[in-house]
Amino acid sequence: MERISKYQLAAIIILHEIGSASLFYLGGEAKQDSWIAIFIAMIAGLVILAFITLTIHSKEPDKNLIELITSYFGKYLGAIISIVYILFFTYSSTRNVREFGDIILLTLLPDTPISMVMLVLVIISTYAVYKGIETFFRIGEFILPFFLFIYFVIFILFFSSGVLNFEYMLPVLENGIFSVMKAGIPKVLSFPFSEMFMFLMYFKYFEDKKGIKKITISTYLFSGFFIIWMNIMILTALGPLSKVNIVPLLSSIRLIEIGGIIERMDPLFVLVLFISVFIKQTAYYLAAVLALSQFIKKEYKKVILPIGALIFAGAFLEKNFTLQIWFGIEYMTVYVMPFVYILIPLLLFVLMYVNSFLNKKPKK
DSSP: OOOBOHHHHHHHHHHHHHGGGGGSOTTGGGGGGHHHHHHHHHHHIIIIIIHHHHHHHHHSTTOOHHHHHHHHSOHHHHHHHHHHHHHHHHHHHHHHHHHHHHHHHHHTOTTSOHHHHHHHHHHHHHHHHHHOHHHHHHHHHHHHHHHHHHHHHHHHHHHHHTOOOGGGGOSTTTTOHHHHHHHIIIIIHHTTGGGGGGGGGTGGGBSOGGGHHHHHHHHHHHHHHHHHHHHHHHHHHHGGGGTTOSSHHHHHHTTOEETTTEEOOHHHHHHHHHHHHHHHHHHHHHHHHHHHHHHHTOOGGGGHHHHHHHHHHHTTSSSSHHHHHHHIIIIIIIIIHHIIIIIHHHHHHHHHHHHHHHHHSOOO
């Protein structure tokens, strides 16, 4: 069986959690307190969802999510829930493909057919999925230092150019803590923090079972504080325009100008975009493939092309980028993701404890 090392798991968790979340302005309903909304969602996700995910894994470390569902929900209900996750993983991959296509057209290749841009991404991801779990996680291990270095350069350029105005963060808690909590839960809790539950598809392949808790929590916290910092950068660069901007990170980077020489740093954004979307989209793609192969009891390579074709076709569902973002914020994070990443995990958690309790009861 394929195995994942500590650093490989840490790299993919960081890249997946940060992913496209760093491109957008999260918790915008809280206005200048958006960073507090993200912090609240991060802590809620850590206390509730990360704990549940790690506890579920600790009880059945050799089973992935689909195996756990069919084992504890039964044959028929388990089959329905398994199909829900297969479709959800596929659709999540589809959303990332479409976001990549739309943003590339907005920033770099306005005259290129979006179908070609998305096809290239799907082909690259298909090859990564075909090479297997170990290869994909090795890619993350290789990419992470470059990813963090690019962001480090962006941070330096932000501060050097003088575009940041920290007065945009004031006044703090102008509308009270409850309005901030409402902005963070469930939307920011759902995206990106509840997505940690998807890693139950991969935890069984981790070679160091004892170290998984430490790796998961530390990388989760690193990713959370990283996203908070990026939100602050966007807020202090764009101010009130952060909430209404379609791609606020790009707009923020375009403000950078140092001595009339360093400007138009769009290529940095494109690099971050490709790395973020590629890892996140491929992680969901591979999860969908593993889930389907487990569900129908077929070798995983036999279902790669059908899932890939479904991902590519599904990328054309939304008419435009604005509609996709609106649907994601207003429906996916409010209704779909809480059901898939909060309600079902809670039910699975309870069932596992009930089953453990009943098995421990002495027989008469």
